[in-house]
Amino acid sequence: MTLQDITTSRRGFLRGSGALSFALLSGGGLGVVADGAEAQAVADGRVTAWVTITADDRMTIMFGAAEMGQGVNTSLPMIIAEELDADWSTVSVRQVDSDPDGVYGNPGFGGNLFAAGSSSLEGYYSALRQAGAQARQILVQTAAAHWGVPPREVTTREGAVIHDGSGRTMRYGEVAALPEPVTTVSQIAEDDLKPRAEWRIMGTDVERLDSPGKTVGAPLYSIDVTVPGMFYAVQLLAPVEGETPTIISDAATRAVPGVEDVVVMDHAVAVLARSFWSAVTGRDALEVSWSSDSAFRNADSAGELSILAEAADDMAADPVIWEARGDAEGALAEGEEVITAHYLTEHVYHAQMEPLNAVASVDEDGLGAEVWLGSQSQTVSIGIAAGTLGTSPDRIRYHAMQMGGGFGRRTVFARDLLRDALLLSKAVGRPVKLVWTREDDVKNGWLRPATVQRLDARLDENGTLAALRHRIAAPSIFEFAFPDRWNPETRRDVLVMEGSESAEYDIPDFAAQHVLVPRQSRVSAWRGIGWAPNCFARECFLDELAERAGSDPVTFRRQLLSGTPRALAVFDAAVEMSDFGNAPEGRAHGLAFAGYKATLATGVAEVSIEDGQLRVHRFWAAVDPGIVIHPQQYRAQVEGGVLFGLSSVLRERTTFTGGEIDQSNFYDYEPIRIQDVPEIEVRLVESGHPPSGGGEIGVPMAAPAIANAVRVLTGTTPRQLPFPQFDA
Amino acid sequence: MINLNVNGQSVDIDASPETPLLWALRDELQLTGTRFGCGAGMCGACTVHIDGEARFACQTRIGDVGEGRITTIEGLHPEGDHAVQRAWIAEQVPQCGYCQSGQIMRAAALLARTPNPSRQEILDEMSANLCRCGTYPRIIRAIERAAQEG
Numbered sequence: 119m120t121l122q123d124i125t126t127s128r129r130g131f132l133r134g135s136g137a138l139s140f141a142l143l144s145g146g147g148l149g150v151v152a153d154g155a156e157a158q159a160v161a162d163g164r165v166t167a168w169v170t171i172t173a174d175d176r177m178t179i180m181f182g183a184a185e186m187g188q189g190v191n192t193s194l195p196m197i198i199a200e201e202l203d204a205d206w207s208t209v210s211v212r213q214v215d216s217d218p219d220g221v222y223g224n225p226g227f228g229g230n231l232f233a234a235g236s237s238s239l240e241g242y243y244s245a246l247r248q249a250g251a252q253a254r255q256i257l258v259q260t261a262a263a264h265w266g267v268p269p270r271e272v273t274t275r276e277g278a279v280i281h282d283g284s285g286r287t288m289r290y291g292e293v294a295a296l297p298e299p300v301t302t303v304s305q306i307a308e309d310d311l312k313p314r315a316e317w318r319i320m321g322t323d324v325e326r327l328d329s330p331g332k333t334v335g336a337p338l339y340s341i342d343v344t345v346p347g348m349f350y351a352v353q354l355l356a357p358v359e360g361e362t363p364t365i366i367s368d369a370a371t372r373a374v375p376g377v378e379d380v381v382v383m384d385h386a387v388a389v390l391a392r393s394f395w396s397a398v399t400g401r402d403a404l405e406v407s408w409s410s411d412s413a414f415r416n417a418d419s420a421g422e423l424s425i426l427a428e429a430a431d432d433m434a435a436d437p438v439i440w441e442a443r444g445d446a447e448g449a450l451a452e453g454e455e456v457i458t459a460h461y462l463t464e465h466v467y468h469a470q471m472e473p474l475n476a477v478a479s480v481d482e483d484g485l486g487a488e489v490w491l492g493s494q495s496q497t498v499s500i501g502i503a504a505g506t507l508g509t510s511p512d513r514i515r516y517h518a519m520q521m522g523g524g525f526g527r528r529t530v531f532a533r534d535l536l537r538d539a540l541l542l543s544k545a546v547g548r549p550v551k552l553v554w555t556r557e558d559d560v561k562n563g564w565l566r567p568a569t570v571q572r573l574d575a576r577l578d579e580n581g582t583l584a585a586l587r588h589r590i591a592a593p594s595i596f597e598f599a600f601p602d603r604w605n606p607e608t609r610r611d612v613l614v615m616e617g618s619e620s621a622e623y624d625i626p627d628f629a630a631q632h633v634l635v636p637r638q639s640r641v642s643a644w645r646g647i648g649w650a651p652n653c654f655a656r657e658c659f660l661d662e663l664a665e666r667a668g669s670d671p672v673t674f675r676r677q678l679l680s681g682t683p684r685a686l687a688v689f690d691a692a693v694e695m696s697d698f699g700n701a702p703e704g705r706a707h708g709l710a711f712a713g714y715k716a717t718l719a720t721g722v723a724e725v726s727i728e729d730g731q732l733r734v735h736r737f738w739a740a741v742d743p744g745i746v747i748h749p750q751q752y753r754a755q756v757e758g759g760v761l762f763g764l765s766s767v768l769r770e771r772t773t774f775t776g777g778e779i780d781q782s783n784f785y786d787y788e789p790i791r792i793q794d795v796p797e798i799e800v801r802l803v804e805s806g807h808p809p810s811g812g813g814e815i816g817v818p819m820a821a822p823a824i825a826n827a828v829r830v831l832t833g834t835t836p837r838q839l840p841f842p843q844f845d846a
Numbered sequence: 847m848i849n850l851n852v853n854g855q856s857v858d859i860d861a862s863p864e865t866p867l868l869w870a871l872r873d874e875l876q877l878t879g880t881r882f883g884c885g886a887g888m889c890g891a892c893t894v895h896i897d898g899e900a901r902f903a904c905q906t907r908i909g910d911v912g913e914g915r916i917t918t919i920e921g922l923h924p925e926g927d928h929a930v931q932r933a934w935i936a937e938q939v940p941q942c943g944y945c946q947s948g949q950i951m952r953a954a955a956l957l958a959r960t961p962n963p964s965r966q967e968i969l970d971e972m973s974a975n976l977c978r979c980g981t982y983p984r985i986i987r988a989i990e991r992a993a994q995e996g
Contacts, residue, residue, distance in 0.1 A: 187942030187979045325935065332943030333934045333950060334926035335879015335919035342878035350873070375862070393861070395869040471883050471891060471944040471978050522881070522944030523978050556884040750938055758941060758980030784888035784976060793969045795982040816980075 168198060168222075168249045171257075175208055175277070175291025182214045182222040182231050183238035184494055185328070186524035187758075188813050189751040190238045192326045196747055197243060200319040201250030201312055202257075204290070205277025211327055215518045216496055218511070223497065231496040231518075234529050235647065236714060236811025239747060243809050251306040257293045259300035264293075276318070314745075323750040328520070338520040343477045343490045345549035349378055351542050352397040352553060353386040354404050355562055358777035359640065360412030363387050370403035380404075381545050388542055394553060414777035417638035419465060419568070426570035429591035429633045430460065437589065437631035438608070440615040444627035449585035450574050457575045457666055461655035462838040465565040465772040466644055467781070469789050472522020473559045474532055476539035478503075479549035486513030487543065491536055492521035494529040499536055506537045507544070525762070526643035530599055531564040560787055561779045565772050566644035567593050567614070567637065571655035581667030583678060585627035588618050588656060593637035609634060617649030617818060620656060622685040622713060623678040639774055645762050646817030649714050651839070657710035657822030658835050671709055671826065672698060684742055684805045685711065685718050691740035691803045692720035704728075705735060708827025712819035716810035718742045721760065721819030724796070725827035730846035734764055734796040734824055741800060741815055744807035752812045753800040759816020760798055765790040766839050767821050848908050852877070853921025863909020868892045870908050871918060879919040879947045883976070890975030893948035894918050900955035900974075919947035922954060930954045933992035941979035949975050953989045962993050 170178040179195035195211045198204075214222045214231060223229035226241020254274060261279040262269040265286060273280050280287045293299075314321075331338060356362065366387055368380040376396025381388045387406050391397035429435060450456050477490040485507055493499040496518050503514045521528050539552040554562070569592040578584040595613040597604045611632060618630035644650070664674035672693055679685045689711055692698070701707045705726045712719050724736040739756050746752050768790060773780045781787040821839055829835040836842060848859045850867075852875060859870045866885075871877040871894070883891030885904045892903040895917040922928045930953045940946045949972070956963060956971045963971070968989050977985070 187940075189941070323938075326938055326940070328943065329935045329938060329940055330926065332940035332946050333931045334922075335877075335881075335947040337878045339881075339944065341882065342872075344876060393869060393873045395861070395865050395873070469978055471881070471889065471942065471976065473882065521942060523942045525978070553882075556886065556889075754938065754941060754981070754984070757983055761980030761982065762978075783886045784884050785886060788888075789976060789978055791976065792972045792982045792985065795986075798983055 169253050171290050171294040173291050173295040175289045177204055177209050179209055179211050180214050181211055183233040184518050186521035188755060189326055191328055193747045194242055196319050197246040198250035200317055201247050202254045203274040206319055206324055208277055213518050216500055216516050233494045236813040239809045239811050247311055248306060251311055252303050255303045256300055257290055260296055261288055261293050263300060264296050320747050339472055339522050340477050340490045340492045340519040341472055341475045345479055348549040348551055349390040349546060350394040350397045351388050351390045351550050352401050353388045354401050354406055355558060356385045356408055358412050359414040361408045363406050364409055365407040367405040371400040374400040374403060379546050381542055390546055417777040418775055419773040422638045423568055425635055426568060426591040429635050430570040430572040430589055435633045437633045440632050441619045441630040446585050446587045446627040446629035449627035450576055450587055459573050459659050459662060461571045463569045463651040465568045466766055466770045467563040467565055467772045467787055468525045468527035468644060470523030470525055470527050473554045473556055474535045475553040476535040477551045478539040478543045480540055480543040484544050485509040487540055488515040490517040490519055492519045492528060494524050498530050502533045502536050503540060506540045525645040531642040557782050560781050564640040564642035567641040569651045573659045575663055577667050581669055583625055586625050587629045589631045590618060591633040591635060593635055593641055595641045598637055598641055613643045614648050617652040622682045624681045646814050649818040653712045653818035654821045658825050661826045662835060675711055688718045688740045688742045688803050689720045691801055692722050692738055695801055696722035696738040698722055706827045706830035708823045710819045710822035714815040717815045719815050719819050721823040723823040723827045725824055727831055727844050730844045732844060737796045737798045739800045740803050742803045742805050743810055743812055744805055745809040746802050746804055747809055749802055755812035756800045756816040757798050760820045763817040763820025767824050767841055769840050771840050850911055850916060852916045853918060859908055865908050866904050867906040867908050868903035877918050877920050881944055881947055891945050891948045893951040895955055898958055900952045919951055928954060929992045929996050933988040937984045937988040939981050939984040939988050941981055945977045949985055957993055
């Protein structure tokens with residue numbers, strides 16, 4: 119790597135203000151941001167700086183990815199702090215609200231502020247190490263100049279610079295207060311980053327920085343925001359997508375104490391009031407007739423499942439070839455015995471605990487706004503706000519709030535709330551907090567689409583898997599959610615198809631195909647994205663094939679994974695830790711290998727069925743995250759993912775009739791509760807591969823491991839999610 | 847005007863007696879730590895104590911509380927140092943955190959009534975509260991820790 123000298127683009131010197139900020143410049147270098155005015159600007163979040171150190175020895179580290187429970191507010195700053203050799207006890211962190219200079223975006227996510235697809239650690243790791251290492255160099259060189267010693271004689275330890283020769287030390291805060299900081303620093307070569315053996319912060323279980331606030335009910339979420347003069351808004355939303363209000367009788371609503379206004383929107387009637395409860399009471403009194411010509415009036419989930427089943431079997435259909443190795447079509451047409459099975463996954467709803475909401479205060483000129491939102495992407499949300507008002511992004515003062523759960527729901531898929539809060543604020547000339555009730559959230563869910571998956575395989579004379587075609591019938595999420603980025607020629611939908619590649623399995627003739635059908639509901643990504651339904655189908659099928667081959671789930675997969683040592687390691691770990699196949703009397707083990715992008719995992723479920731009741735007693739997960747930054751929180755993510763997957767097995771199902779979702783609240787859409795929870799053991803098997811995320815990986819392995827255990831008990835694989843009822 | 851006793855203080859609320867306690871706490875008193883999850887008594891995010899017992903604030907009308915002593919997450923301990931809160935941090939329970947106020951309030955009420963609950967008693971009591979992030983295993987461990995360390 120060539121050393122590239124970076125000169126600070128901002129202030130070239132300090133004036134003894136006692137604050138030193140380090141900005142990772144868009145070119146990849148680092149500059150010092152200093153002086154009182156700029157330090158204040160840092161505190162206001164207007165200057166792009168990753169690290170601020172003040173004379174009182176406090177360090178503030180920014181994090182770009184939005185926090186929704188996954189712990190990036192701790193794990194990402196840990197990376198900077200490690201290379202900076204910081205004293206973690208002096209660190210506080212701050213969420214990045216916006217990124218006008220293109221500095222904070224995730225390099226692994228197109229440079230956007232976008233937390234999705236378990237991409238934050240993977241995308242930010244190298245950039246944050248560099249930022250931390252360069253900041254450390256500035257401190258070292260500044261101290262060396264102050265002491266009049268060569269920089270190579272200065273070392274650092276836990277928030278202090280040290281000159282061993284003279285026995286002098288300074289805390290980082292003291293360095294920050296020096297009048298003449300070094301402002302030019304070189305790119306740090308990869309080999310000069312801290313070696314693993316010297317890590318003190320990464321790889322340890324430091325306490326999550328947000329835990330104290332979350333145990334005392336601190337106001338963290340957009341739903342907690344209060345703005346002076348604010349109206350609370352609720353909406354009577356169109357019962358069917360595409361319908362508009364036609365006749366509105368709001369006299370009774372306006373008579374409700376506290377109700378201030380009723381605003382008719384293209385897809386809703388909004389009630390604005392002095393309190394949420396007044397708004398809800400007013401909404402209950404509305405009488406609204408709706409148009410009735412939307413094509414979605416014919417939408418029906420049972421009908422869609424039939425259409426998907428037909429599409430999966432329609433060999434005249436024109437599928438998208440998502441992945442192809444060898445010649446699966448040829449291999450399956452050779453007249454040898456072809457083994458075929460179908461799997462079904464039904465529509466599911468996110469059920470994040472904080473119902474969707476947004477707070478907006480539009481400026482008097484209507485061309486700017488302050489916004490408080492829990493969104494997985496600041497970049498996308500600022501773009502939506504600017505687009506709604508027909509203004510430029512710099513007019514949006516955005517507050518990225520902690521999310522009360524995301525799971526995919528709060529990406530672009532939550533744009534309607536933000537748009538409506540802005541439109542309402544503009545209409546009434548007040549700040550507006552728009553809140554959906556749980557019923558609104560359920561009935562207007564953007565669902566993970568149902569899929570029907572047809573798998574065809576051929577075994578060779580040795581019983582080895584020679585050819586596999588994985589054919590997925592599903593509507594496109596991408597086409598609906600990102601119409602301006604959808605390519606109608608290639609029709610490649612990463613949100614539906616990823617995870618169908620069987621990338622770690624050595625299968626000579628392989629194809630993954632997407633048969634597209636028109637959507638009948640709003641569709642979106644759900645924790646585990648395509649990997650969850652796709653791994654479910656494939657891993658169940660592999661167990662069925664293993665039996666046909668006269669093999670067993672372990673031997674059959676080990677052979678297919680033999681060319682991928684990372685996969686084998688994690689697979690063997692799960693087999694070993696669960697003592698696979700030796701379940702106690704009345705129970706059975708099932709396993710599934712699952713990847714999620716670069717993260718590899720294997721799960722084992724221990725299951726019983728008594729009186730028709732399926733119970734998962736234990737779950738073992740071996741996961742290779744490459745390098746783990748925060749083991750305890752990584753395990754927490756895996757545990758949560760496994761439980762998400764278990765929930766989809768037991769009873770999660772959304773249905774719709776005549777374009778209306780049939781469920782309303784947690785009494786008819788019930789995620790798992792605490793009594794359903796198995797004992798979960800997670801083992802992290804680090805391969806040293808660059809770090810990869812943990813938010814999704816628990817989901818894809820859970821359902822197929824459980825299904826394969828059920829097969830051992832009953833002789834039949836439950837080939838659908840949620841599972842059918844078992845006979846009592 | 848309805849008078850309530852909230853976290854040891856007498857407060858007057860200018861709202862109809864039908865108003866759910868949840869919204870009086872959140873919108874009138876700015877005690878937003880009590881969360882809105884479902885409005886139907888199905889998720890427990892709004893769990894508070896009335897005279898020490900866990901109750902759904904969304905299902906409690908302010909006109910029905912009378913002299914009842916209401917405790918919210920903000921009033922559980924003046925420094926946030928209740929045994930349950932300490933155990934919650936020690937076990938690193940919260941992920942998104944949204945349901946945790948309700949979980950902690952229910953756990954605190956359980957331990958006040960049953961200082962050493964069995965595993966089954968914990969499951970039975972806590973089954974009223976949903977957590978979508980999947981912090982359940984740690985909730986169980988934290989309650990057992992709080993019972994031990996009291």
